[in-house]
Amino acid sequence: xxxxxxxxxxxxxxxxxxxxxxxxxxxxxxxxxxxxxxxxxxxxxxxxxxxxxxxxxxxxxxxxxxxxxxxxxxxxxxxxxxxxxxxxxxxxxxxxxxxxxxxxxxxxxxxxxxxxxxxxxxxxxxxxxxxxxxxxxxxxxxxxxxxxxxxxxxxxxxxxxxxxxxxxxxxxxxxxxxxxxxxxxxxxxxxxxxxxxxxxxxxxxxxxxxxxxxxxxxxxxxxxxxxxxxxxxxxxxxxxxxxxxxxxxxxxxxxxxxxxxxxxxxxxxxxxxxxxxxxxxxxxxxxxx
Ligand code: ADP
Ligand code: MG
Numbered sequence: 001x002x003x004x005x006x007x008x009x010x011x012x013x014x015x016x017x018x019x020x021x022x023x024x025x026x027x028x029x030x031x032x033x034x035x036x037x038x039x040x041x042x043x044x045x046x047x048x049x050x051x052x053x054x055x056x057x058x059x060x061x062x063x064x065x066x067x068x069x070x071x072x073x074x075x076x077x078x079x080x081x082x083x084x085x086x087x088x089x090x091x092x093x094x095x096x097x098x099x100x101x102x103x104x105x106x107x108x109x110x111x112x113x114x115x116x117x118x119x120x121x122x123x124x125x126x127x128x129x130x131x132x133x134x135x136x137x138x139x140x141x142x143x144x145x146x147x148x149x150x151x152x153x154x155x156x157x158x159x160x161x162x163x164x165x166x167x168x169x170x171x172x173x174x175x176x177x178x179x180x181x182x183x184x185x186x187x188x189x190x191x192x193x194x195x196x197x198x199x200x201x202x203x204x205x206x207x208x209x210x211x212x213x214x215x216x217x218x219x220x221x222x223x224x225x226x227x228x229x230x231x232x233x234x235x236x237x238x239x240x241x242x243x244x245x246x247x248x249x250x251x252x253x254x255x256x257x258x259x260x261x262x263x264x265x266x267x268x269x270x271x272x273x274x275x276x277x278x279x280x281x282x283x284x285x286x287x288x289x
Contacts, residue, residue, distance in 0.1 A: 024091030026180045026212035027053040027076055032085030033237075034071050045071040047237035049085070055179065058206060058213045060223035060230045062271065068238025069216045070184055076214065077105055077182050089180065101129065103180040104173030108188045110165040112157040118168050119144065119153040125175045143171040146205060163194035170202065174209065181206070184216045196259075199225055203254055220275070224248075224267045225259060232274040242274040 029051040036043045046068040053059045061069045074080040075087050078094035089097035097103060104125075112121045122140040131139070144150045147167040149160075157165055166186060173181055187195045199222060206213055217223050223230045227246050234241040246267050248254060258264050 023055045024088070025052045026055050026057065026090060027051065027214060028086075028088040028091070029072070029076070030086045030088075032072075032075065032082045032087060034068070034075065034080070035083045044237035046075075046082075047239050049238070049240055051231060051240060053212055053214055055090075056210050056212050058215065058226055058228045060215045060217055060227040061233060062217060062220065062223050062230060062275065063233030063238070063241070064235040064275075065218075066238075067233045067235045069233060071238070073182050073184050073214060073216055077103065097180075101125075101176040102178055103182055104176065104178040106166075106169045106173040106181065106183045106186045108185040110157070110162075110169040112165060112168055112172075114157055116156075117153065118149060118155050118157065118160070121157065121168055122171045122175055125172060129176070139175060140171075143174055146174075146208070147171045147201065161194070163190050163198055166190060166198055167201065170198075170205065174205065174211075177209065179211055181211050181213045181215075183213060185218065186215075187222070188218070195222070200254075202226065220268055220271050221259065221264075224264060224271060225254070230267075230271050232271060244270050244274055 029049055032046055032049045033044065034046040036045055049068075049072065051059075051072075061072060063069055071080065075082055076089060076094060078098040087094055090102055092100075092102075112118075113124070116124070119137075119140050122143055123136045126136045126139060140153070141150070144153050147170060149164060149167055149171070152160060152164065157168065160168070166189075169186070173183075187198055190198065202213075203226060213226075215223070215226060217226075224246055225248075230244045230246060231240055232242045232244060233239065244267065248258060248261075248263060248267065
């Protein structure tokens with residue numbers, strides 16, 4: 001299956017050049033397979049996956065538990081390598097992209113260091129990469145304002161709610177102004193109200209930063225609300241089953257009442273139908289964790 005690169009938000013493709021000469025896609029996955037060898041035999045986590053995510057585009061991955069969503073994200077993040085096929089991040093190998101700090105990562109658990117203050121957690125990636133003290137402070141201040149936590153800079157993570165901790169993790173992922181954010185069920189542990197709030201916040205941050213996002217979730221409404229396109233995967237071996245375009249308007253203008261909109265429900269239905277066609281087994285498509 002081959003997917004062409006499109007940017008529903010209409011990113012400029014470069015003055016005087018044709019559309020084909022636009023910027024390199026944020027993520028390009030070509031014929032990627034990943035097989036794990038275990039004591040009880042081989043597991044084909046991903047089989048012949050093709051996916052292209054444009055610069056600035058928001059793409060969600062959704063699919064049954066164990067269909068390879070996290071594996072795919074780990075390949076992009078240079079935390080794993082494919083058995084066959086190729087992954088490129090802004091036209092370069094993931095390792096080079098990682099060295100360039102082209103992407104930031106946020107996973108399900110906020111993963112904050114409990115003994116460091118909120119500010120020190122946000123500064124951590126900058127510290128690791130040798131940014132000077134004053135520049136680190138300035139950046140952390142800016143980011144904490146962005147995620148609405150300026151007043152909590154001196155707090156320890158365990159003094160914050162789960163939603164606030166996730167916002168700290170997002171601020172940390174944004175610390176080096178990455179052009180790509182890789183997020184694996186980052187809001188999975190949050191209650192519904194906090195979750196909707198953080199989703200809206202993520203859309204705003206993304207509109208401000210212009211970063212592309214690859215977002216793993218098991219929530220259909222979440223995927224639809226956030227994304228330009230939703231990639232529906234099928235179980236074992238994990239493949240791209242269908243790509244559902246969403247395009248519910250510019251990210252920063254997606255008000256909360258969009259969730260009540262007919263267009264929103266139409267897209268939720270489209271994703272649900274794509275998922276349930278995943279295989280013939282009843283109930284399989286509903287286990288999205
Ligand atoms: P998802 O995130 O969609 O739930 P994963 O990408 O975590 O799925 O896993 C896909 C499949 O690959 C699962 O069957 C899982 O058990 C298997 N898998 C993932 N990582 C490993 C590993 N390091 N060793 C063996 N099997 C793995
Ligand atoms: Mg996973």
